[in-house]
Every structure is written in structure tokens, then in C-alpha cells.
Amino acid sequence: MPPVDANPRLLEVIRTQTEIARLGHDLGSVMDLVAERTQQLTGADGAVVELAEDADMVYRAATGSATAHLGMRLARDNSLSGLCIAAGAPLNCVDSETDSRVNVEACRKIGLRSMIVVPLHHHNTVVGVLKVLSSRPNKFDDDDLHLLGLMSGLIAAAMFHATRLGASELFIQATHDALTGLPNRALFFERLQLCLAQARRENRRFGVLNLDMDGLKQINDNLGHRAGDAALQAFATRLRQCARAVDTVARVGGDEFAVILSQVESRDVAATCVQRYADAIRREGFAFENTPLPLDASIGQALYPDDAEDLASLLDRADQAMYATKRAKKAALAGA
Template sequence: MVYRAVSGVASGQLELRLKLASSLSGLCVLSGEITRCIDTETDNRVDRVACRRMHIRSMVAIPLVHSGITVGVLKVMSTLVGTFDPVDEAVLGLLAEVLGADMFFAAKYAADDLYYRVTHDGMTGLANRALFFDRIRNELARVKREGIEFGLLMLDMEGLKAINDSYGHRTGDAAVCEVAKRASHTLRKSDTIARLGGDEFGGILQPTNGMSFLAEGVEILRKAICQPFQYESRQLMLGVSIGAAVAIKDGLDLDALFEHADQL
């Protein structure tokens, strides 16, 4: 058990750790029931060392439950003996219902947000290099298992250095984001577009429906990206070079596919 929010007599105890099996908070989690201590000096269920350190003599612990899952404990403490009664338990129980839902969704969305930040480019919002290569490996495994081909695209943005040198990196970043937006809007929802770093992007087309489909898709993507870009009263020219490879036609090895795409 770890203190994540504190106030009053518990101030200064943030991150304090308590053993699940030998604390009133742990018992509250394990039982799922409101647990009250009248006097910490005579109650063997409490972590007496922690209570003495904070000068706690009585407390009540209320499980924070959402959808049948105990996500934490609300613990209210006092330096006096016998401070809390059943009325306090009832009032705190109502508060715990709200806090339980808040903590459940906070933990859920924090995990989702962490996964997103680890797998996506912070500037463009596209998949990042790690997610891109993970998906390619999954597609290669699927090709070998099911024989369904996919297309690999390598995109190099042209003219970014000139934009940075002439107008500054803020304008250059805006140009990168515009290329990312145009690429993601042009490709299908089943496709993946990723920023691999700097002015380099990668794409996974699934399925490709043959080489002619891939070539047509490359040309549509090129035309979409190479339109003029208006930014802060300036009209900038955007350009891109695109290489493509198809598994199974161009190989079933990651290095071979990238080498083929880089040659075009």
C-alpha cells in the first residue's frame, strides 16, 4: 500500500509504504469492507510503527470500489482515541463511491496515455519508429502464416533543411506536421503511417491488392503531399520522395524489404 494523496496529520507522508498483510489499509482492501480502529495501541491489525510515527490513535479505512474492483482505500485518521463512529463511516462511504470511480478511470486513462506516448511521435501524433517496426514484424509473421501480402513505403521529405535555414525550426516543424497530416488523411484507416525521425516517414499498406494498386497509391500520396503549404503568410513548397516494396514479391525479410524500398 502506498500513500498517493495526503493532508492534515498525514502531511509529509506522501509515498509512505505499508505492508498489505499487516496494516488496516491492507485489511480493508482484502476484505472490501469498511474497517475502523478505536485505539491503535490496542488494535493488532494496524501497522503500529507507522501509527506511532504519525501520532495516530484512531482511524477508519473505507474501500474505494468501482465495478466490483477495489482500487484503493480512503483512510481518515485522528491523534485522539475513539474519534470515529458509524455515522462517520456512512458519510465517508458515500464519498468513497465517487472517489472509487475517479481513481478507476484515472488509472485506466493514465495507462492508455502512457502507452500512447510510448508508441507515438510527440510532434505529429503519428506512430513512432518503435510501433512501426513492431507492426512490420507482425505483418511479416502474418505473411508467412497466411500468405497475405502488404506494402512497405519509405518517405523522405524534401526541402526541410532549406525551410529550417530560411524561416526557422518552428516553420520547419509546421511543415513536418503538414506532411504527416496529408499522408495520414490520404492513406486508408487500415494502413499505418509513422514518423521514423526528422524528415523520414514510413508506411504500411494492408492489403496492397497487387503492385499496380501500390504504384497508384504512391502517386496519389505524392500528389497530396506536394501541394503548396500556406503558413503564416508564407507559401512553402513541400516535396517527398517515396520508395516502395511488397512482401511477398520483394522478399520476406525485414532488411530485404527496406533495401528494396530505399532503392526506388
């Protein structure tokens, strides 16, 4: 008798569990992975991990159509996610336009019509939800609900292993990069949204820096990932030491970092900040097990509102400026 085919979605849950084990205690990366995989397996337009923080629900991981809303806060008492936490049970919204339990305005902002939310448990307390969303009504079925239950269990297990303490420690683990201790992508976007709102109210400027660490791949390839991790930690330390008290320095990807310059009066001030960070990164050598390694970065800047008035465009301008810097470096090396 030929073997019976296993449920492919269950096999994918098992594969996800294996990948989570490799991530260790990096809870932010675990939530990102589970959100991404959950979206793929359910055919959703987007997926979100929301954590309950005081009176709010906060988007701490987001994929697909929800990505642009990473860091967003919603009133806990006026959302399906808040009801899910209070009930401690999964909830299904077939159509947000006719469901009295949902925040219709928030649903329209995100562009969703149907969703499933399942609770995330930590030490017998519901601390958040895993949610999938679709722009179409009645998108999800009982199989999707079962899958979300399994995936939420993976996050809960990661939460348990990341911290045996309470909500405050859980917040730190969920919002900071495990390797460098810097704010992670989710916390960066939350602070960026707050900075934008304040700048609009006060009619003032702020800046964003995008820093791409140069040479990390070569370090990993030649000396291994232990050396690469040490270089990342040294790089992060120099950024942290250089930052002003009002700025936010974050690790937003593998070799990608970002800085929010919350108070800059002009482009010249922003350029001075760029030079200060560049000098801090390069100013002294770095060695791993007696092997000297260079530290450097390609840095791009963008200024609100001079370069853009919305976050997506602002970040894109900083990204373009960073790649222009990287191309100029390569051209200079080729001509040397």
C-alpha cells in the same frame, strides 16, 4: 592542487540529461537517446527499453545488436525483464546459457549471453526495464549496474513530465511522435512484424513505402525550426488523411516517414498507392506566416514477398527505391 577529474561516465549522464530537456515531451525520442547512450557508456553490444504491456514485454527502444528486434514482444512471465518488474529491483544475468531465470530461446535469437536489467518506475509503479546486453558472458560489473540505475532515472523523469496519467496515456506517449501525433519508429516496427507474420500465415502480399520529405533542411535554414515543425505537421496531416483504414503511417526519423500497405494485391496497386500519397502531399500549397512553402516527398516502395521475404531486406529495398527517386528528381532539375 590540480582539480580532481570527474567521473567521465557521470559527466555523460549529466550531458544526456541536458539533451533530454531539449526533447521535451517526446518520450519515444528520450528512450531512443537513453538506450543509445547507455550502450555506449557500458560498452554493451546493445541496449533496450522494454515496456510492460498486458502480459508482454515490448521492445520500445533498441540500439546496437537489438535494433533489428525493435517492436518484439516477449511473454512477461518467461523473461528476466518480467522478474525485474515483479521484484522491482535490478537483476544481473552472468550467462544466459546457465541462468534458469531467462528465456534461453529469446536470448539465442538476439545473440546475447549476459545482461543487466533495471526497473523503470512511473507513479510508484514499475512499468518497464532498461536493459544492456552482450554476446559475451560476464560482461557487466557493479559500475555498469550503477550507471543503468542513473539512466533509468532519466527515463522515469521523462515519463513523469510527459504524462501525469496512467499506463494508457504512457503507452500513447511512448509509441507516438510528439510533434505529428503519428506512430513512431517503435510502433511502426511492431506493426510491421505483425503484418509480416499475418502475410506469411495467409500467403498474401503487403507493401512498405519509405517517404523522405523534400526541402525540410532549406525550410529550417531559411525560416527557422518553427517553420520546419509546421511543415512536418502539415506533411503528416496529408499522409494521415490519405491513408486507408488498414494502413499504418509513421514518422520514423527527422524528415523520414513510412507507410505499411497491409493489403496490396499487386505491384500496380502499390504504385497506385504511391501516386495517391504523392498527389495528396503536393495537391495544395502550404504557407507559414504568409510565406508559401512547397511540400513534396521522394517515395520508394517494396513489396512482400516479391522484393524480399525478411523485414531488413524489404526495408532496404524501399530505401533504395526512395533514393533512386530522389536522384531522378535531382537529375531532372539539373537538366531543366
